[in-house]
Amino acid sequence: MVEITMGVSLAALGAGIAMGLAAIGSGIGVGIAGSAGAGAIAEDPNKFGPALVLQALPQTQGIYGFLGAILIMIGTGILGDVVAVPTEVGIVLLGAGISVGLSGITAIGQGITAASAIGAAAKTPETFGKGMVLSVMSETFAVFGLLVAILLLVGTGLI
Amino acid sequence: MFQTVRMKRLRIIALGHYKQPLIRSLHKLGVVQIVDYEGTRVHPNEVEEGLVSLHMTDLDLKTLTTQVMRMNKVLDIFEEVDPVSGDGFIKQVFRPTPPEKVPVKELDRGTLVKEAKKALSSAESEVVGPAEKLARIEKEIAEYNAQKTTLEELRPLDAPLEYIESTPVLTSWVGLLAKEDLEQIEAVLEEEAGNLFYLGASELTDEQEYAAVVVCFTKDAERVFPAIRKAGFDRIDVSGLSGTPEDALEGIEERLQGLVKEKANASEEIASISSGWRESLATLREQLNIERDRGEIQSKFAKTDTTIVVEGWIPYRYVDGLAQAVEEATDGYSVISLTDPDVPPETVPVLLDNPGIFKHFEFLTKLYSLPKYNEIDPTMLLMPTFCIFFGIMVTDAAYGFLTLLLGSFLAIGGGRYNRTIRDLGVILAAAGLATIFVGALTGGWLGDFAIEYMGLSALRSVMMLDQLAQVQLFLYLVLVVGVIHLTIGIISGILEDARHGKLKEAVFEKAWPLLALPGLALIYVGSMIPGVALAVAALAILITGHKAMFFFEITGFLGDVLSYARLMALGLCTFGIAMTVNVLADMVSSVAVVGVIAAPVVFVFGHAGNWVIQTLGGFVHGMRLHYVEFFSKFYEGGGTGFEPFVAKRSVTEEVSM
Numbered sequence: 003m004v005e006i007t008m009g010v011s012l013a014a015l016g017a018g019i020a021m022g023l024a025a026i027g028s029g030i031g032v033g034i035a036g037s038a039g040a041g042a043i044a045e046d047p048n049k050f051g052p053a054l055v056l057q058a059l060p061q062t063q064g065i066y067g068f069l070g071a072i073l074i075m076i077g078t079g080i081l082g083d084v085v086a087v088p089t090e091v092g093i094v095l096l097g098a099g100i101s102v103g104l105s106g107i108t109a110i111g112q113g114i115t116a117a118s119a120i121g122a123a124a125k126t127p128e129t130f131g132k133g134m135v136l137s138v139m140s141e142t143f144a145v146f147g148l149l150v151a152i153l154l155l156v157g158t159g160l161i
Numbered sequence: 162m163f164q165t166v167r168m169k170r171l172r173i174i175a176l177g178h179y180k181q182p183l184i185r186s187l188h189k190l191g192v193v194q195i196v197d198y199e200g201t202r203v204h205p206n207e208v209e210e211g212l213v214s215l216h217m218t219d220l221d222l223k224t225l226t227t228q229v230m231r232m233n234k235v236l237d238i239f240e241e242v243d244p245v246s247g248d249g250f251i252k253q254v255f256r257p258t259p260p261e262k263v264p265v266k267e268l269d270r271g272t273l274v275k276e277a278k279k280a281l282s283s284a285e286s287e288v289v290g291p292a293e294k295l296a297r298i299e300k301e302i303a304e305y306n307a308q309k310t311t312l313e314e315l316r317p318l319d320a321p322l323e324y325i326e327s328t329p330v331l332t333s334w335v336g337l338l339a340k341e342d343l344e345q346i347e348a349v350l351e352e353e354a355g356n357l358f359y360l361g362a363s364e365l366t367d368e369q370e371y372a373a374v375v376v377c378f379t380k381d382a383e384r385v386f387p388a389i390r391k392a393g394f395d396r397i398d399v400s401g402l403s404g405t406p407e408d409a410l411e412g413i414e415e416r417l418q419g420l421v422k423e424k425a426n427a428s429e430e431i432a433s434i435s436s437g438w439r440e441s442l443a444t445l446r447e448q449l450n451i452e453r454d455r456g457e458i459q460s461k462f463a464k465t466d467t468t469i470v471v472e473g474w475i476p477y478r479y480v481d482g483l484a485q486a487v488e489e490a491t492d493g494y495s496v497i498s499l500t501d502p503d504v505p506p507e508t509v510p511v512l513l514d515n516p517g518i519f520k521h522f523e524f525l526t527k528l529y530s531l532p533k534y535n536e537i538d539p540t541m542l543l544m545p546t547f548c549i550f551f552g553i554m555v556t557d558a559a560y561g562f563l564t565l566l567l568g569s570f571l572a573i574g575g576g577r578y579n580r581t582i583r584d585l586g587v588i589l590a591a592a593g594l595a596t597i598f599v600g601a602l603t604g605g606w607l608g609d610f611a612i613e614y615m616g617l618s619a620l621r622s623v624m625m626l627d628q629l630a631q632v633q634l635f636l637y638l639v640l641v642v643g644v645i646h647l648t649i650g651i652i653s654g655i656l657e658d659a660r661h662g663k664l665k666e667a668v669f670e671k672a673w674p675l676l677a678l679p680g681l682a683l684i685y686v687g688s689m690i691p692g693v694a695l696a697v698a699a700l701a702i703l704i705t706g707h708k709a710m711f712f713f714e715i716t717g718f719l720g721d722v723l724s725y726a727r728l729m730a731l732g733l734c735t736f737g738i739a740m741t742v743n744v745l746a747d748m749v750s751s752v753a754v755v756g757v758i759a760a761p762v763v764f765v766f767g768h769a770g771n772w773v774i775q776t777l778g779g780f781v782h783g784m785r786l787h788y789v790e791f792f793s794k795f796y797e798g799g800g801t802g803f804e805p806f807v808a809k810r811s812v813t814e815e816v817s818m
Contacts (some may be wrong), residue, residue, distance in 0.1 A: 004549045044613075052528070058781040074573050122178065131529040131788055131798060138789050145720040161633065 012092030013078040016099025017071040020151070024067020024106025030114025031060030038117035042124035043090065052123045052130050056116045059137045063109035068146045070102030077160030085160065094158050098151035105147025112140040165800070166512040167477040170502055173487060175495035177469050181270070186490035187471075189815070191807030192479040194510050198463035198472050212465045219456035220269065225449055230279050232446040235284050238292050242428045254582060255574035262814040263444045267373050270452055277445045284438045288431060295427040302420050305413050311397055312413070313408040317363035318372040323403035325374065332382040334396050338362075342368045342393030351386045353383045360529045369648060372406075397577025417724050443812050450455035453810045456805060467549030474510050474803065475499075503533065509534035510803035518542050521587035529788050530798025537657055539796050544591070545648055546791075551592040552599035553639065554779035556628060556732040557739060559607040559774045564589050592779070601733070603628045607768055608739025614747070630734045635729045643725025644678060646791060647718075651675060669706030671794070673699045674718055675784045727782055735775045740765030 039053035072081070074095050079085035083134075091115025155161040171193060175183050185195055198216075200209055248257055268276070314337060315322075325335045338346055343362070350358045354377040362371035375394065377385050390396065463470040475483060480499060487495050502509045509529045513523045515538065522544045532538050555561060568589030571623030576583030596806055604624040606610060611617045628635060651671050680695030703711045745767065750760035791797075808815075 007572070054777075055781050055784055058778070059785060061778075061782075062724070065727045065730045065734075068734065069726055072632060072730070072733065073636075081629070083276075126531060126800070131792070134785065134788050135793065138785075141724070142716070142720050145723050146716070148723060149719065 007087060007092075008089040009087030009092030010078050010080065011013075012089065013074050013087060013095035014080065016092075016096040017074040017080075018099070019096070020070040020074065020099035020102040020106075021067045021098075023103030024063050024070070025107035027106040028061055028064030028067075031063070031109035031111070031116070032057055034110070034113035035060060035116035035120060038120040040092045042120050046124065049120075049124045052122045054126070056120045056123065056133060056137065057131075059116050059134065060112040061107035062138075062141050063112070063144045066144055067102055070099065070148060070151045073155055073161060075108040077155050077158075082109055087160075091158055091160070094154055095160075098154040101147045101150045101154070105144045106142045108144045108147075112137055115140065116157070121134075162762065163539075163541060164514075164516045165532055165534055165538055166803075167538075168474050168502055168509055168534070168803075169477055169480060169499040170504075170513075171471075171473045171475045171483075172500075173471040173495060174468050174498075175471070175487070175491045175532070177464065178469050179491040179494060180459075180469050181455075183469075183471070183487065183495070184458060186486045187265075187806055188451070188455055188458075188808045190479075190486050191805050192481065192483060193473045193474040193475050193806055195458055195461050195471060195806045196806050197461045198470060200261060200463060200470065200472065202681060213463045213470060214465075216462035216464045216469065218460045221274075221454065224274060225453045225456060228274065228281065228572050229446060229449050229453065231285070232277070232442055232449070235281070235288055236439070236446065238431065239439055241437050242295070242589055243432040250310050250521050253575055253579075255570055257575050257578055260811070262810070263440065264816040265448060266687070267446060267815060268448065269414045273448055273452060274447075275451055280438070280441055280445055283436075284442060287438070291427050291430040291434070293429065295424065295752045298420055298424045298450040302417065302424065302604055305420070308402065309410065309413050309417075311399065312402070312406045314366075315397060316401070317366055318374065318406055318411065319363065319450060321376050321403065321405055322409065327379065327382070330379055330634055331376055332379045333376040334386070334394075335374050335399055336394055337366075337370045338373055338394045340365060340371065343371060344719070346392045346394055346744065350375070350385065353385045353388050356379065357381070361460040399518070402420050405534035414586040417657045420530045422806060432491070447810060447813050449710035451810070454806075454808070456540055473806070474502075476512055497626075506534040506536075507674045507799065507801075511800035512803040513540065513607070515540045518587060520589065522582040524581065524588065525784065525787070528784075529792065531800040531802055532796070532798055533800040535661070535799065536797065537653065537795065539653075539792065542649065542653065543698045543787055543791075547588075547787060548592045548595035549642075550600075550728060550783040550786060552597075553597035553642070553728045553733040554782060555596045555735055555775050556599050556603045557735055557775075558597045558600030559605075559611075559768075560735070560775065561598075561600050562592045564593030564596060564776055565773055568593055592783075596779075602626060603736075605736050605739070608736055608741075608743050610739070610743050614743060628733055632729075632733065635733070636726060639725050639728040642728065643722050643790075645719055646725070646786075647794065648675065648678070650791045652793030657795050666706075669702055673703040673706070673708075673714070675699075676702065678687070692758045722792055724786065727786075731775070731778055731782060738771045738775075739768065742771060745798060 035057040039050075039057050042053050043051045056098060075081040077085070078087045078092075116133075116137040119129075121139050123130040123131050152161070173183070187195070200206070200213060247253070252258075315335060318335065320335065322335070325333045327333075347360060350360060357378050358381075359376040360373060362373040365371060373394075375385075375389065386396075405413070461472075463472075484497060487497060511534055513520075513526070513531070517524060519541050523540050524541045525543060525547065526532075526538070552561065555564070568586045568591070570586070572583050572586030572590060574582075574586075601604065601620070601623045602625045604627060606612065606617070606620060612620055626635060626638070651674060654671050655664070655667045658664060660669075662811075675734045676695050677699035680692050680697075680699055680752065683689075683692030683695065685692075700711075703714060707714050742764065746764040748758045749763050750756045752759065
């Protein structure tokens with residue numbers, strides 16, 4: 003069991019922000035795409051498969067948020083081995099959490115693209131793969147956010 | 162193996178006399194894709210140009226099409242009145258009733274058309290009377306229902322409706338007005354009609370409206386009506402109705418009941434006719450459609466004075482069978498010439514050819530895009546990693562077992578007659594099997610249920626990675642998996658380019674990670690000199706290949722690798738939720754009386770829900786990793802499928818009696 007110091011508390015705050023904000027992004031993004039999917043299957047229920055796959059693309063940012071939160075928890079001993087976490091390090095981890103969390107908002111953009119890709123795939127099935135590639139472009143920045151968080155964790159020696 | 166089926170460009174020249182038997186034979190064989198005659202367009206040839214002209218369309222087509230349309234009409238009437246009851250969704254997917262095919266003899270076109278004509282006239286004559294009656298009854302019912310709606314609104318009004326009309330002296334209207342508009346309407350009437358009007362309203366309806374009659378002198382009507390309408394009087398057209406609304410409604414109700422009974426009788430009549438004719442009409446229709454296809458294909462042929470020319474594609478393996486069939490059909494009066502495809506690869510039709518279990522994974526390849534003719538067929542590369550990734554993302558042996566069961570039941574149930582269900586079933590079964598292994602290796606048996614709650618610590622012995630305790634290791638492992646996967650993709654891409662003679666560009670564009678990764682690994686383990694050398698070489702190739710964009714290449718690659726982190730995240734997710742379900746069930750079970758019942762419910766529904774979500778997630782994200790990160794390294798797609806000229810039979814099967 004880890005001792006709840008100020009550092010650990012701040013890190014936990016970071017973990018919460020990471021997951022929470024990323025969840026907002028993914029939730030909205032998946033929702034936007036899902037609404038396009040509902041429109042597609044209203045016209046042709048057979049399009050459910052491709053619509054479902056495209057709708058799942060904005061989930062990535064939520065996964066990254068989850069990952070970021072887990073890594074922060076591991077680094078500070080909330081999960082796993084006990085570690086001594088000074089307050090300053092806690093603030094660094096807060097920053098890591100913010101990095102992942104805010105970059106998770108990119109899922110909204112991804113959801114908008116995915117929604118259009120669903121429309122394209124419903125009309126012209128050959129565009130399914132290309133639509134997928136178009137949708138994941140927004141993810142690049144979420145990846146950067148995760149990368150920054152990981153680098154912060156590595157840099158402070160916690161991972 | 163990694164290639165699409167080799168195609169041959171085909172040309173058959175046969176004596177015109179044998180046109181019909183040739184078409185029939187090709188249609189039955191079903192291995193040739195017939196294309197529009199191109200002949201001299203692709204290979205200019207003056208001799209040929211002089212001799213050959215395009216074949217005209219089959220004159221019988223019109224008759225055939227008309228007959229099919231008539232059949233559709235009759236069968237549609239049957240379907241409306243007495244729909245064929247198919248299997249419900251669950252039954253269709255797991256235990257479908259085997260389709261029954263009617264055995265039919267080979268008929269020549271003339272006989273078929275005659276038989277169809279005979280059947281059609283009999284069926285039509287039987288059905289036309291009852292069908293018209295039914296249509297009439299339904300129209301009456303609709304009219305009465307419309308009247309009913311109108312009258313319902315006017316129900317409170319106690320005025321005989323036949324007097325609501327326009328005579329030379331008086332004009333009356335009937336309609337609805339809202340409570341708050343009454344005063345204003347009265348005011349308007351006073352203004353426009355002087356005092357020469359009558360406004361009689363009923364009781365307030367539920368919607369706070371009055372049903373009212375307005376009467377005024379016809380000379381004022383033109384002024385009055387727009388004014389009261391503007392003030393809120395909602396006129397209702399009652400032309401043709403008589404009696405008070407109350408009375409009229411009663412009468413209509415009686416009539417409607419009678420009509421409903423009549424409709425039922427007429428429907429029964431048609432249903433009994435349908436049982437007699439349905440099967441034979443459906444059979445004939447299918448045969449007519451087949452004849453129609455045979456007629457339509459002729460417009461793709463070319464001809465000379467005495468011969469016909471057929472061009473198309475045939476998979477190499479079927480060539481011998483074709484030669485024999487054509488020989489037979491044309492009594493030897495034909496010539497077949499085969500050439501290798503010498504047109505742009507995008508135009509050559511594509512048929513996938515993967516052995517055994519891989520065949521079912523073509524479903525996933527096709528979902529993305531068929532390969533072009535000379536492109537690699539990625540299905541065999543896709544299958545093992547798809548299953549492994551699925552396993553890592555679900556990481557629970559019990560869930561894997563459920564997936565295996567589901568897949569197996571689908572494959573042997575609905576999959577017996579439906580190709581897509583069979584493919585899906587096999588994919589799920591294979592993925593489920595992989596999940597069982599990965600689950601066992603990571604100690605996931607309904608989360609921590611088996612090991613912690615049931616004390617089956619023997620299962621620990623197969624565990625190689627503790628998901629929760631060794632999260633970092635888990636992460637590094639999946640990143641390594643990602644790097645390996647990407648490397649396979651890059652190497653495939655370079656090999657593909659090499660095959661098309663673009664090796665040099667490929668190396669400068671794509672090969673840098675192949676040097677950078679070992680270089681970084683060497684630096685990491687301390688072997689500096691070779692490591693740095695490789696890294697520098699990688700950088701050199703990278704900058705040469707991409708110039709200023711080299712930075713984005715690096716970040717792009719990094720992004721691709723990190724994308725594989727989702728394998729670990731999703732796997733952990735499954736385990737975490739499963740653990741939570743166990744904890745919840747445990748908590749509920751300690752509650753006094755209901756605990757004994759409630760706990761298993763929580764347990765079952767919790768794990769079932771987790772299983773569904775994680776399986777879906779594993780499937781979708783597995784696909785996504787392959788389509789976006791993997792395929793983009795070496796696969797383009799964009800091929801068109803091979804569409805053979807084949808007889809489409811769903812309700813008949815040909816037998817030689």
